[in-house]
Amino acid sequence: MQLSTHDLERWDKEYVWHPFTQMKAYRREKPLIIERGEGSYLYDIEGNKYLDGYSSLWVNVHGHNHAELNAALREQAGKIAHSTLLGAANVPSILLAKKLVEITPQSLTKVFYSDSGSTSVEIALKMAYQYWQLKDPVRFSGKKNKFISLREAYHGDTIGSVSVGGMETFHHIFRPLLFERLETPAPYTYRLTENNDEEACKALCLDALEALLKERHEEVAGLIIEPLVQGAAGMITAPDGFLRGVRELCTRYEVLLIADEVAVGFGRTGTLFACEQEGVEPDFLCVAKGLTAGYLPLAATLTSEEIFNAFLGEPEELRTFFHGHTYTGNQLACAVALKNLELIEQTGLIASLEKKINFLAQKLAPFRTLPHVGDVRQRGMMVGIEIVQDKASKKPFPIHMQVEHHIILHARRNGAIIRPLGPVIVLMPILSMSLEELDRLTDITYKAIETVTAQTY
Numbered sequence: 001m002q003l004s005t006h007d008l009e010r011w012d013k014e015y016v017w018h019p020f021t022q023m024k025a026y027r028r029e030k031p032l033i034i035e036r037g038e039g040s041y042l043y044d045i046e047g048n049k050y051l052d053g054y055s056s057l058w059v060n061v062h063g064h065n066h067a068e069l070n071a072a073l074r075e076q077a078g079k080i081a082h083s084t085l086l087g088a089a090n091v092p093s094i095l096l097a098k099k100l101v102e103i104t105p106q107s108l109t110k111v112f113y114s115d116s117g118s119t120s121v122e123i124a125l126k127m128a129y130q131y132w133q134l135k136d137p138v139r140f141s142g143k144k145n146k147f148i149s150l151r152e153a154y155h156g157d158t159i160g161s162v163s164v165g166g167m168e169t170f171h172h173i174f175r176p177l178l179f180e181r182l183e184t185p186a187p188y189t190y191r192l193t194e195n196n197d198e199e200a201c202k203a204l205c206l207d208a209l210e211a212l213l214k215e216r217h218e219e220v221a222g223l224i225i226e227p228l229v230q231g232a233a234g235m236i237t238a239p240d241g242f243l244r245g246v247r248e249l250c251t252r253y254e255v256l257l258i259a260d261e262v263a264v265g266f267g268r269t270g271t272l273f274a275c276e277q278e279g280v281e282p283d284f285l286c287v288a289k290g291l292t293a294g295y296l297p298l299a300a301t302l303t304s305e306e307i308f309n310a311f312l313g314e315p316e317e318l319r320t321f322f323h324g325h326t327y328t329g330n331q332l333a334c335a336v337a338l339k340n341l342e343l344i345e346q347t348g349l350i351a352s353l354e355k356k357i358n359f360l361a362q363k364l365a366p367f368r369t370l371p372h373v374g375d376v377r378q379r380g381m382m383v384g385i386e387i388v389q390d391k392a393s394k395k396p397f398p399i400h401m402q403v404e405h406h407i408i409l410h411a412r413r414n415g416a417i418i419r420p421l422g423p424v425i426v427l428m429p430i431l432s433m434s435l436e437e438l439d440r441l442t443d444i445t446y447k448a449i450e451t452v453t454a455q456t457y
């Protein structure tokens with residue numbers, strides 16, 4: 001059957017419920033239907049070509065339709081697609097776990113697989129809680145059953161990960177279904193200080209966290225944080241030393257540190273893992289997104305020897321971690337992840353980023369002079385451009401004006417796909433993008449912001 005563009009567009013609107021999408025508005029517009037990808041580009045069903053400025057939701061590392069990743073997938077499919085990790089092991093998941101332990105911070109020695117960033121967080125939360133109960137059931141009985149997370153935190157969409165979420169827009173409707181969380185301020189320098197004073201912001205946030213820990217630490221199993229950048233909140237970049245300060249406070253107050261590197265892992269911030277930049281050794285590390293370079297859903301929760309050991313006991317003690325998903329340790333996904341990590345090393349990807357990050361910084365400087373750009377934040381290959389109606393008051397445009405949506409539509413018409421997060425225009429270029437492609441992506445974005453904000457307002 002020959003499929004027409006018209007049919008696909010009609011059926012998309014009729015049958016598919018898109019994530020995080022206002023479907024009434026979505027159905028008023030022509031859908032963007034992607035058919036294939038090649039390197040840094042996506043192609044829609046009409047053959048239009050776009051720079052992938054959001055790394056297909058922050059996952060792509062080496063480009064689309066990558067010959068070696070394709071071959072790794074084919075080779076594994078020729079052996080077996082999936083068998084369970086329940087009472088059995090498989091080759092790619094063993095090799096990948098060994099590799100992950102080798103490349104992540106030293107504190108981490110054990111790997112528990114799952115299928116998405118959200119589930120990697122669920123696992124860390126459940127393990128952290130159970131750890132304290134197993135460690136000392138008398139001392140911690142009825143205690144250490146709460147988690148601290150940051151204002152504006154985003155850790156996924158399952159009930160546990162939403163419980164530790166701090167984004168009112170996404171999370172408030174679900175509050176009656178959730179467990180209690182304790183909140184500490186996010187280091188949102190632009191909004192918390194007058195003149196983007198990072199040191200003042202850091203001091204304010206660490207003092208607030210210390211006050212909370214002093215009062216409540218006995219109740220707290222762990223603190224979860226997006227190291228260096230709170231992505232979904234609009235690329236809130238933490239001041240230098242903030243993460244290290246959080247680690248020190250967690251250690252002092254006997255609270256486990258869960259580093260959610262789902263967004264920032266695998267080179268996004270310029271180092272393989274964000275924790276490396278501050279020499280931080282977390283008790284848990286959650287990874288997903290870039291783990292398979294954007295090929296397949298796979299996640300991992302890494303933890304320490306000490307936490308793992310608390311779960312060891314005789315069968316009748318039931319120290320089991322009662323958690324697992326059907327596709328846990330899937331061979332296809334693990335084989336592709338292994339190839340991804342091999343490519344990161346072989347291509348010298350991390351070393352190649354410095355030049356690109358500096359180039360991006362240089363290209364972003366003029367954005368600050370645009371009349372409706374309030375703040376420009378960059379950490380490595382993550383960029384947030386905050387759009388405001390009025391620079392002095394930092395007030396965003398009213399939602400109904402849909403300014404950010406018009407900006408991304410303008411960019412799309414000019415050949416780049418980017419996404420907004422509320423009032424923030426996000427750039428998440430594929431890590432393998434060339435300087436020429438980064439040049440084009442930033443030019444298209446600049447023009448879109450300049451034109452749309454000038455035209456309408």
Ligand code: PLP
Pocket residue numbers: 115116117118119121154155156157226231232260261262263264288289
């Ligand atoms: N944690 C962070 C920091 C994220 O940015 C995301 C997704 O954007 C998640 C968790 C959830 O990951 P997933 O969408 O794979 O469930």
